[in-house]
Amino acid sequence: MLTFAAQLSQVRRTMFHLLHTDIAPPESLNSPFRYEPHILTLLAARSVCDYLATRPDWAVEVGKGKMFGVLVCADADGRLGFLAAYSGQLLGRADWPWFVPAVFDYLQPDGHFKQEEARISQINRQVAELEASEDYIALVGQLQTVRDEAALAINNYRDYTLACKSRRDALRRQGDFNEQELISESQYQKAELRRLKKLWEAKTGEAEQRLAPLTQRLEALKEERRQRSDELQLWLFHNFILLNSIGERRSLFDIFDGMPPSGAGECCAPKLFHYAFLHHLRPLCIGEFWQGKSPRMEVRHHGKFYPACRGKCKPILEWMLSLQRTSTDEIEVQRTTADMQRTSVYTQRTTADEGLRIVYSDESILVVCKPSGLLSVPGKNRLPSVESLLTEDYGRVYMVHRLDMDTSGLLVVARTTEAYHHLQRQFLQRAVHKEYVALLEGVVSGEGTISLPLRPDLDDRPRQLVDHQYGKPATTYYKVLGVKQGITHILLIPHTGRTHQLRIHCAHAEGLATPIVGDALYGHNSSRRLCLHARTLTFIHPTTQQPMTFTAEAPF
Numbered sequence: 001m002l003t004f005a006a007q008l009s010q011v012r013r014t015m016f017h018l019l020h021t022d023i024a025p026p027e028s029l030n031s032p033f034r035y036e037p038h039i040l041t042l043l044a045a046r047s048v049c050d051y052l053a054t055r056p057d058w059a060v061e062v063g064k065g066k067m068f069g070v071l072v073c074a075d076a077d078g079r080l081g082f083l084a085a086y087s088g089q090l091l092g093r094a095d096w097p098w099f100v101p102a103v104f105d106y107l108q109p110d111g112h113f114k115q116e117e118a119r120i121s122q123i124n125r126q127v128a129e130l131e132a133s134e135d136y137i138a139l140v141g142q143l144q145t146v147r148d149e150a151a152l153a154i155n156n157y158r159d160y161t162l163a164c165k166s167r168r169d170a171l172r173r174q175g176d177f178n179e180q181e182l183i184s185e186s187q188y189q190k191a192e193l194r195r196l197k198k199l200w201e202a203k204t205g206e207a208e209q210r211l212a213p214l215t216q217r218l219e220a221l222k223e224e225r226r227q228r229s230d231e232l233q234l235w236l237f238h239n240f241i242l243l244n245s246i247g248e249r250r251s252l253f254d255i256f257d258g259m260p261p262s263g264a265g266e267c268c269a270p271k272l273f274h275y276a277f278l279h280h281l282r283p284l285c286i287g288e289f290w291q292g293k294s295p296r297m298e299v300r301h302h303g304k305f306y307p308a309c310r311g312k313c314k315p316i317l318e319w320m321l322s323l324q325r326t327s328t329d330e331i332e333v334q335r336t337t338a339d340m341q342r343t344s345v346y347t348q349r350t351t352a353d354e355g356l357r358i359v360y361s362d363e364s365i366l367v368v369c370k371p372s373g374l375l376s377v378p379g380k381n382r383l384p385s386v387e388s389l390l391t392e393d394y395g396r397v398y399m400v401h402r403l404d405m406d407t408s409g410l411l412v413v414a415r416t417t418e419a420y421h422h423l424q425r426q427f428l429q430r431a432v433h434k435e436y437v438a439l440l441e442g443v444v445s446g447e448g449t450i451s452l453p454l455r456p457d458l459d460d461r462p463r464q465l466v467d468h469q470y471g472k473p474a475t476t477y478y479k480v481l482g483v484k485q486g487i488t489h490i491l492l493i494p495h496t497g498r499t500h501q502l503r504i505h506c507a508h509a510e511g512l513a514t515p516i517v518g519d520a521l522y523g524h525n526s527s528r529r530l531c532l533h534a535r536t537l538t539f540i541h542p543t544t545q546q547p548m549t550f551t552a553e554a555p556f
Contacts, residue, residue, distance in 0.1 A: 015100050016073070016281065018081040019043060025072065025080065025284040032269050032286055032308040032317055036525065041287035041305075044070035044082035051084075051098060052291065061091055062292050065300060069268025069288040073281035080284075083275055085268040094266075100275040103265055104240040116232045123225045127218065136214050143207040150200035157196055161189045233259070240265050243277045244320045255319050261459055264312045273320050297465040298457070299507045299515070299522040311459030356389050359410065359550055364419040364543045366390060366397065367412050369552040372529045376402035376411065386411060400424055401432075404500070406518070409436065409534025410552050414542070422542035430495065435536035436502055437481070437554045440488040441523060442514040447479035450505045450512070454498045463521060464500045466508055474498040476505045478512065487517065502532060517556075531556045 019040065026038050037045070048068055052058065067087040074080055085100045094102035106113035130136055164185065171177040237253040237260055244250070252260045265271075268288045276283050288308065290300040300306070308317060356374065360367040368386060370376065375385035377399050390397045390413060397413050398420035414420035426432050453471030457463040465471070475495040482489045492502050500522070507515035507522035515523025517531040533554035541548050 014097060015083055015275065016075060016081045016279070017044075017047060017084070017098075018079060019047075019072065021080070025074070029283050029321075030285050032288075032321075033310065033314070034307055035287070035305075037287040037289075037305045038072070038285040040072045040080075040082075041070060041285050044072055044084070045287060045289050045305075047082070048084050049291070058090060065290065065292040065295050066090065067268055067288055067290055067300075067306070069272055069286065071269075071272035071276055071286045072284045073276050074284060075281055083272050083281070085271040085275075087267050088263065100271050103242055103271055103274045104236075106236055106239075113232065113236065116228060116235075120225055120228050120232070123221055123228070127221050127225070130214065130218055130221070133214075136211075136218075139207070139211040139214065143204070143211055146200075146204050146207045150204060153200060154193070154196060157193055161193065164189060237264075242270060242274050242316065242320060244322060245273075245277055246322070247277070250319060252316070256315055260315075261312050265316060267309065267313050269308045269313055270316045270320065273317070277320075294509050296510075297467055298463070299504060299509075301515075301524065304524055309460040311457075311461070356386060357552075359552060360548075361394075362543075364415055365412055365423070365541070366394065366415060367410060367537070367550050370403055370408055370411055370534075372406050372408040375405050386413070401427055401497070403534055404503075404530075404532075406530035407532045407534065408529075408555065410537040410550055411534070412537060412539060419542040423539065426539055427497070431540070433536070433538035434494060434534060436492040436494070437533050437535045438490050438492055438502065438506065439517040439531035439556060440490055440506060440512065440514040441517050442488065443483055443486060444478075444488045444490065444512050444514050445480055445483075447477070450476045450478065452505055452508060452510055454501060454504060456499070462499070464498070464504050466504065466510060472496075472498060474501045474505070476502060478505075488514065503530075529556070 021040070021043060023039055023043070025040060030038065045068070048070060052062060069085045069087075071083045071085075072080070073083060083100050084098065086096075088094070089107065090096055092107070094105050094107055105111075108114065168177075168182045168186065171182065234253070237256075238251050240252040241249050242252070242255070242265065252265050256264070269286060272286065273283065275281075287305050289303060289305045291302060293302075294300045308314070355371065357369040357371075358366065359369055368390070370386055374389075375383055377387045378385045387397060387399050394415065397415055398417065400412055400414055400420060400423040403409060403411060412423060414423055423432075452466045452474055453468055454464045454474045455467045455471040457465045473496060477493040477495065479491045480488055481491055490506075492506075494501055503516055503519055503522050505511040507513070507519065517523070518526045518528040519530055519532075520526070531554075533552075533556070535554060536549065536551050538547065538549040540546070
């Protein structure tokens, strides 16, 4: 019989898949939030795909869409290998061999979670059965009938008293009346209205009393369901304990300093790092990639690598990697440095083509052509922006609208508060006409309109989601201008101005299903810039009240 240490070693060997290669590992662990996958990460991901091909029983579920992750590590003997993980569950299990297990497998059939979940499900059934019962439906209907009859009787009598008041007022104007009789009539009708209300209150109370036992039972079940659900969530998050790089343990509740978002700790990266630290493996490089169909709300492409989400994973990985070189502070420094390198050309402004170009100026407005890579307004990293550069040359300016950092093209900027408010009203009233051109990474034909409501992805900002229930309306007209070597040149006219609207309308499966070239967020990593350009801008001049149209051709 194997000792516990031998069993642990055997399990580790099962999950730790050796990489037989002469490729040198990276000097330091890459950021889980911003990275290009290392070649060892790519080799490990290919091994995962090869293994998935041997599991036809998983094909349907994986085909629906699933995130997988790999963490290349070195063991205590210096051997190179990788760990693999999948997000959440696969066919209802979080413990399939070959992949690292869940940090806390709360789905065991006889475990506390499943038992409580079964009890909550039983309460749900009891609530549904009670609400669908003949007695409950009949008594609810009787109560509603009494309330409707009460409202009708009281409103009818009120109308009658108003008609009587109008008659009394007419008699007073004519001068032919007995004031005491009119006062008595008014007092009687007011008293009668009070008696009528009391009568119907009593009838309503009787109907409510007949319904009360069932209502009280229903409320008690719902309160028990709420309490059990809250207690189960607290139990889960207090027992979901992770290990960090220096051997400390902390629950999800403590890491988030309160209730974490649903699904926290079940993504690939926390699973991978927890297992590596638990088994004394040294992380070298990590990557997470999508397999299968894109989800309905998000944009995910089969085989593409994605950063760890910030809503669920950022607080966890900040703590887990606290003493690693990829702490999130360093991640932000690395990101800031990269962005500064990208935008340094705009601060230098050595040529008109490289920097911010002034298209039109007068005492009220400026129209500029923003290059790709320049912010519209200052960000938290204090990088150069359209606003900061214009302020240097023109004094105080007012940004009426914005373009994404990687989008180029036309912006109108106000130089006075009066011009700002005038232009702002035009944007709010959708009176400003904007036309964009873009290159898409594939073949699209024809023209049409895309209507997909959007909202922020609260767990992974700044990404946006398509949400038909809670999203804000977003509409885009498109027309294909041409296709060359598998790349589509397209005209895009937004009728709304949602964040990332054009990018997600092009990339999403319910839109054009063809991302914009260079769109690393919704498409694929590319050496090219984001090929999206605000080509035409039409608005009413805030001072002269004359329509103005400006055009700046795309540099791609």
